[in-house]
Amino acid sequence: DAGITQSPRYKITETGRQVTLMCHQTWSHSYMFWYRQDLGHGLRLIYYSAAADITDKGEVPDGYVVSRSKTENFPLTLESATRSQTSVYFCASSHGGSGNTIYFGEGSWLTVV
Amino acid sequence: RKEVEQDPGPFNVPEGATVAFNCTYSNSASQSFFWYRQDCRKEPKLLMSVYSSGNEDGRFTAQLNRASQYISLLIRDSKLSDSATYLCVVIPVTGNQFYFGTGTSLTVIP
Numbered sequence: 001d002a003g004i005t006q007s008p009r010y011k012i013t014e015t016g017r018q019v020t021l022m023c024h025q026t027w028s029h030s031y032m033f034w035y036r037q038d039l040g041h042g043l044r045l046i047y048y049s050a051a052a053d054i055t056d057k058g059e060v061p062d063g064y065v066v067s068r069s070k071t072e073n074f075p076l077t078l079e080s081a082t083r084s085q086t087s088v089y090f091c092a093s094s095h096g097g098s099g100n101t102i103y104f105g106e107g108s109w110l111t112v113v
Numbered sequence: 114r115k116e117v118e119q120d121p122g123p124f125n126v127p128e129g130a131t132v133a134f135n136c137t138y139s140n141s142a143s144q145s146f147f148w149y150r151q152d153c154r155k156e157p158k159l160l161m162s163v164y165s166s167g168n169e170d171g172r173f174t175a176q177l178n179r180a181s182q183y184i185s186l187l188i189r190d191s192k193l194s195d196s197a198t199y200l201c202v203v204i205p206v207t208g209n210q211f212y213f214g215t216g217t218s219l220t221v222i223p
Contacts, residue, residue: 042200045210045211048209090156090157092211096209101162106156107154107156
């Protein structure tokens with residue numbers, strides 16, 4: 001059961017570079033999410049998607065772009081990385097609807113230097 | 114106002130102690146509630162759901178108080194392996210977003 005996988009797990013990039021974090025789930029969940037987690041802030045929602053070709057902004061979307069051309073994939077792109085985007089990024093998925101739980105990938109640790 | 118507020122702790126308790134965490138939520142129409150556990154440098158994982166009537170899973174008890182808009186997690190007979198961060202999660206009736214607390218850090222001391 002592959003579940004939800006993220007790649008790369010660890011990445012160091014330079015300021016101004018474009019970076020894409022990949023997320024793939026095998027459960028056919030409708031909903032997918034991208035969170036970032038920083039000390040003192042907890043999990044903050046960047047973007048989410050209710051289905052293929054439907055995406056919505058979360059709490060902190062600036063500087064990020066997402067797409068969802070297929071149900072199973074939900075890549076997150078940092079168009080021009082900044083040091084403030086150094087964080088751990090978690091992709092997650094859910095069937096959606098109240099009562100349904102959310103499942104997380106193992107996280108992508110991104111450092112912008 | 115944040116959707117979910119949680120005491121960050123840290124809570125440092127001896128083995129065998131009982132410890133309780135609370136989490137308050139602002140939207141009275143919230144529908145579903147969960148507790149997640151997150152170990153250091155790992156992803157959050159579901160610990161247990163929170164039902165209106167309260168529910169137990171071994172040493173863990175979860176309760177919901179809709180009138181006061183809070184959920185609680187009680188851990189009895191704490192083990193060293195319980196050391197982690199505990200996150201509360203609240204889902205609105207629309208079911209399309211998950212609101213996380215910032216987490217409560219627990220360290221169980223030998």
